Structures are given as structure tokens and as C-alpha cells.
Amino acid sequence: MRIAFFTDTFLPQINGVAKTLSKFVDYMERNHIEYKIFAPSFKEQEFYSNVIRAKSFKFVLYPQCRLSLPNYFAISKQLDEFNPDIVHVVTEFNMGLCGLKYARSRNLPLVSSYETNISQYLEYYNLKFLESPSWKYFKWFHNKCDINFCPSIATVDLLKEQGFGNPKLWERGIETDKFSPELKDPSFKKSINAEGKLVFLYVGRVSPEKDLEIFVNVAKRLNEKYYDKIHFVMIGDGPSLKDLKDMAPDNITFTGFLTGDALTKAYASSDVFLFPSPTETLGFVILEAMSSGLAIISCNAGGVSDNLIDGYNGIACREKQEDDYYNAAEKIINDESLRKNLANNARAFALTKDWDRTFDGLVKDYESLLLEKPTMDKEQCS
CATH class of the missing domain: 3.40.50.2000 (Glycogen Phosphorylase B;)
Structure with a gap:
């Protein structure tokens, strides 16, 4: 299986999104799963052979994420050579849009993560007037995806209330030896x-x-x-x-x-x-x-x-x-x-929250979607 990820936050940033993806990288390396990650660049960053960086700048509203300036044509060329089986968009901004466009142009299975309640943050920044349009944008974005992975049942329920299609729980783990x-x-x-x-x-x-x-x-x-x-x-x-x-x-x-x-x-x-x-x-x-x-x-x-x-x-x-x-x-x-x-x-x-178990479940969901894709293709062509 070959997976392409698109994210507007990654190491060296430290937040739940970057942490989850970095742990998944460790899992994929151990299990010989091929992957490419398209992520923003930072002044101080480690080199990862499977991570392709794009120029970026801070997102004023939510500095945990960066607004990337991806070169879609260069990324498309790299991805065509990589030939991914599935695309996973981790964030909904420029990088995510790039992944969405590529997946839909190649008719590839597309999944997303819904990680941050940015629409709910707006009230705290005196931007509540943007709440309705932001929900419309996120709904549009995520309804382009075959599965929308959520880190909690409460988030699954929230997306259902907002009219998002195909929300699905993807639980998270914790390093119990590190936090002890x-x-x-x-x-x-x-x-x-x-x-x-x-x-x-x-x-x-x-x-x-x-x-x-x-x-x-x-x-x-x-x-x-x-x-x-x-x-x-x-x-x-x-x-x-x-x-x-x-x-x-x-x-x-x-x-x-x-x-x-x-x-x-x-x-x-x-x-x-x-x-x-x-x-x-x-x-x-x-x-x-x-x-x-x-x-x-x-x-x-x-x-x-x-x-x-x-x-x-x-x-x-x-x-x-x-x-x-x-x-x-x-x-x-x-x-x-x-x-x-x-x-x-x-x-x-x-101690019941095991990372490998959560990633095993995610990979099974990928595999199930890949099995469905030929049927989806026939339906789309008919």
C-alpha cells in the first residue's frame, strides 16, 4: 500500500496533529508501508526522505498550522511517480486542498482527518460572524472525501449534526512508557x-x-x-x-x-x-x-x-x-x-490506549476503502 499525506502542520511543530502523524510514520516504517508526506517548511526542521516540504507562513488565526504555498504541478509530478493507492488529507487548508485536487483528478480513494474545531474557536477571537461560512467551507471540503476520520465520538456526532458525510471514529493512543x-x-x-x-x-x-x-x-x-x-x-x-x-x-x-x-x-x-x-x-x-x-x-x-x-x-x-x-x-x-x-x-x-491497535484499525479502513474503489469506479463510469 502506498499512501500520500497532505498536512499544514508537521514536525518540528508539537501539537496533536503533528504528534499523531509522526507516530504513524514510525508505524509505517516498522510495517514497511510506503508513504509520502507533503508538509510546510520550517526554519528548523529535520530531514525526512519521505517528507516533501513546501514554502509556508504562519496562519494568523491559528498559529499551530501554517499556510503553505505548494507547487501543485511539481507535487503532481512527484505523486504520479510515487503512484499512491490512497490520499489522506490531514488539514483543510492549502496543502489539504492540493491533496484533494490531486485525488479527485486521479479518481483515487480520498480520506481526511477532522482534528481541530476552528469554527468553534472563532468566537474567542471576536470572529463569530465567520462561523457559518467556515462551517460551509469545512462541510464542502470533507464531503469531497470518502471517509472523514475523527479522534472522538463527540467529534463524529458534531460532524453528523453539521451535515458532514461519512464521519468515522479513529481512536488515538498514548506512549505509556514515556508518560509515566x-x-x-x-x-x-x-x-x-x-x-x-x-x-x-x-x-x-x-x-x-x-x-x-x-x-x-x-x-x-x-x-x-x-x-x-x-x-x-x-x-x-x-x-x-x-x-x-x-x-x-x-x-x-x-x-x-x-x-x-x-x-x-x-x-x-x-x-x-x-x-x-x-x-x-x-x-x-x-x-x-x-x-x-x-x-x-x-x-x-x-x-x-x-x-x-x-x-x-x-x-x-x-x-x-x-x-x-x-x-x-x-x-x-x-x-x-x-x-x-x-x-x-x-x-x-x-494503559488501554495502544498506538499500534489504533493504527491497525486505520490501515484496515484504508484496505476496506481500496476494495470498494473498483465498484465506485464502475458506478462513476456508468
């Missing part, structure tokens, strides 16, 4: 002056759609009663960082962007993951926190609801309901056995 409670390091709490304290952690993009004012406000309210017992850590970067720093109490540590051992140690050395974002299609960081053995307090919206089991591996909160997060945090502060039970169950749940 075994990596706990006492030096982490010491470095942030939080020795002997309960650490509440957030990891992710620091941006309006994450509702991080809730994180800061809950910290302030908890400090009125528990200041000597608690500390807060926010890992990540983004457009809201300066404003959050300005409003934050002195026991919130902002680390900036962390990767590798520094990130996994921070996860494992914290105690509670506090995540108020209501806009996730999956919420990879929830799985990373669970795998690291943290109790979860999270907004029970979007893709998070696939993995958060209220009272078992975390405490579910309603969207934008600050009191829910405060009450959950206070409950955990005052009940150590509850925190430990939630943390142990979170780790056990994460």
Missing part, C-alpha cells in the same frame, strides 16, 4: 518552591479558546483557604500568556514551552491536572496526564468526554462553570484517598 508516574522527580517541586504542596498542572496552548481565566480564578479562590498547601503550574505558550501572567497570583509558575524529559518529568511530578478547555476534538494532554498518574479535573466537553469518566479517572466539570472546578479542586485537596484513586484509575485507563 515512574518519572516522578522531587527536584521538580523543589525548583518551583512547591515542596510538600499539591501541584495543579495545565499543559497546552495558552490561548483564548482554552478558557484559562478559569484556571487562574480557581487558583485565586483556593488561595484564600489553602495557600500554604497548593501550587499551580502552567506549561505552554500562546497569545494569552502575558494577560494571564498579569492576573495570576504568585503561586502560579509559568514555565513556557517544554518538551522531552522536562515535560514528562513535570507531568509525573505534579498531582492534579486542571483543564478547563471546552473546544477539544480529543485533548491529547488529558491522555498524557492520565498516563502520568494524575487525577483529572476537566471540562467534560468535546473529545475529552471520550476519555474522562466522572468519579473514576477524574472529575467532570461543566463548560465555563468556574464553581465546578473550584469545588472539584477543594474536594481533592481535602481527600487524599480520592486523589490517589482517581490517579491510579487514570493510569490504568491510559
